[in-house]
Amino acid sequence: MTEARAEIITIGDELLSGETVDTNSNWIDGALEAAGYAVERHTTVPDDLDEIADAFRTACARAELVISSGGLGPTQDDLTLEGLALALGCALRRDAPTIAAIAARFHKMGREMTPNNERQAMVPEVGEVIPNPVGTAPAFTAKLGRARVFLLPGVPREMRWLVEHEILPRVKLPEARVARRTLKVVGVGESRLEHSVLDVVRTHPEVRFGYRTLGAENHIKLSASGPDRVARLEAAEAAVRAALGDQIFGVDKDELSEVVGALLRERKQTLATAESCTGGWIGKLLTDVPGSSDYLLGGVVAYANAIKVELLGVRAEDLAAHGAVSPVVARAMAEGARARFGATFGLSTTGVAGPGGGTEEKPVGLVFVGCAGPDDTIVRELRLPGDRAQIRLSSALITLELLRRKIAGTTTG
Ligand code: AMP
Numbered sequence: 001m002t003e004a005r006a007e008i009i010t011i012g013d014e015l016l017s018g019e020t021v022d023t024n025s026n027w028i029d030g031a032l033e034a035a036g037y038a039v040e041r042h043t044t045v046p047d048d049l050d051e052i053a054d055a056f057r058t059a060c061a062r063a064e065l066v067i068s069s070g071g072l073g074p075t076q077d078d079l080t081l082e083g084l085a086l087a088l089g090c091a092l093r094r095d096a097p098t099i100a101a102i103a104a105r106f107h108k109m110g111r112e113m114t115p116n117n118e119r120q121a122m123v124p125e126v127g128e129v130i131p132n133p134v135g136t137a138p139a140f141t142a143k144l145g146r147a148r149v150f151l152l153p154g155v156p157r158e159m160r161w162l163v164e165h166e167i168l169p170r171v172k173l174p175e176a177r178v179a180r181r182t183l184k185v186v187g188v189g190e191s192r193l194e195h196s197v198l199d200v201v202r203t204h205p206e207v208r209f210g211y212r213t214l215g216a217e218n219h220i221k222l223s224a225s226g227p228d229r230v231a232r233l234e235a236a237e238a239a240v241r242a243a244l245g246d247q248i249f250g251v252d253k254d255e256l257s258e259v260v261g262a263l264l265r266e267r268k269q270t271l272a273t274a275e276s277c278t279g280g281w282i283g284k285l286l287t288d289v290p291g292s293s294d295y296l297l298g299g300v301v302a303y304a305n306a307i308k309v310e311l312l313g314v315r316a317e318d319l320a321a322h323g324a325v326s327p328v329v330a331r332a333m334a335e336g337a338r339a340r341f342g343a344t345f346g347l348s349t350t351g352v353a354g355p356g357g358g359t360e361e362k363p364v365g366l367v368f369v370g371c372a373g374p375d376d377t378i379v380r381e382l383r384l385p386g387d388r389a390q391i392r393l394s395s396a397l398i399t400l401e402l403l404r405r406k407i408a409g410t411t412t413g
């Protein structure tokens with residue numbers, strides 16, 4: 001059995017003019033994939049009646065499920081309901097319960113309803129209104145050909161609420177028809193990753209392998225369909241784990257910062273950071289996780305040499321002799337953070353993030369990262385590709401990965 005196909009249509013001039021990034025499609029993709037659908041196409045159209053009707057017709061000719069976002073507002077440029085009516089070949093009707101709901105919402109907020117709000121209650125004669133308790137624009141659903149269509153407002157918060165509470169309960173497949181697993185690594189390049197699992201791919205032809213690179217973080221995506229999908233997927237996952245060992249830091253929605261945090265919490269250990277070229281990015285990743293105060297004591301963003309000396313105890317002679325971007329300084333920063341904060345571990349970064357400041361000896365992308373622990377300190381030299389943002393993020397992730405392996409006891413100095 002193949003997957004149920006889905007398509008997403010996003011509607012709005014602002015999505016085509018550089019004003020608004022289409023984050024809705026991306027979010028709906030994840031929700032539908034988890035519900036057992038394969039999203040096969042995104043279409044973005046302007047606020048134009050014929051374009052909207054055409055997008056509904058063509059998407060519904062291909063997919064079983066079509067979800068649109070946007071164009072349900074009260075203003076003249078919001079035409080999605082009319083566009084669907086055109087595609088359905090039916091007229092619009094005035095939905096009294098919707099008008100009452102909008103009026104009640106305005107009353108509650110102490111605001112006057114304007115006549116254009118009634119536009120939001122003009123819906124196709126064929127189909128069903130889905131009330132929206134978190135906004136004024138109601139959602140709508142209809143059958144078009146073989147497909148089930150859902151129209152959602154563009155406001156991300158309302159869209160998400162409606163997908164979770166109204167759409168998924170109606171369309172969720174009784175059982176996922178495709179079994180999926182994402183295995184995640186940091187600091188192993190995409191090509192090396194694929195190379196490491198070539199044998200596994202060859203010996204598991206019934207499992208589909210995909211690769212996704214996010215710079216320093218890389219993912220292997222496994223999927224299998226058919227009656228034995230779960231067993232096939234598990235066998236392939238076990239084989240990938242055998243090939244990659246403890247390089248896999250997590251699966252599916254796991255984030256490296258969460259995994260590291262959980263390890264620290266479990267062992268009642270603490271952490272302090274000394275960041276130069278990452279400017280606090282490691283601290284940001286760690287504190288994105290709720291409850292990180294259980295293990296993160298704090299950090300120093302040590303940009304100036306004087307700060308490295310005063311706050312972290314880096315020796316001025318070492319800075320003079322080797323420069324700030326050096327293994328000696330990375331080591332002293334990690335050890336300084338650990339000692340000054342009284343933490344179990346200290347992490348450090350110092351490097352050339354660019355675009356300027358590179359020399360032949362110390363080019364852009366040269367970064368030294370350190371991890372000081374109770375027994376020893378590990379320093380790694382990195383040669384990172386990409387622009388400033390990518391170099392900084394990669395440095396932060398690779399430093400966290402160094403700590404993960406250190407805690408797991410798999411790396412020694
Ligand atoms: P609309 O439902 O078309 O009135 O959209 C309301 C607002 O939601 C827009 O002004 C955008 O700020 C936002 N929005 C619409 N479509 C999207 C989308 N695909 N992704 C993210 N935000 C969106």
Ligand code: MG
Pocket residue numbers: 011012013047070071072073077078154
């Ligand atoms: Mg709009």
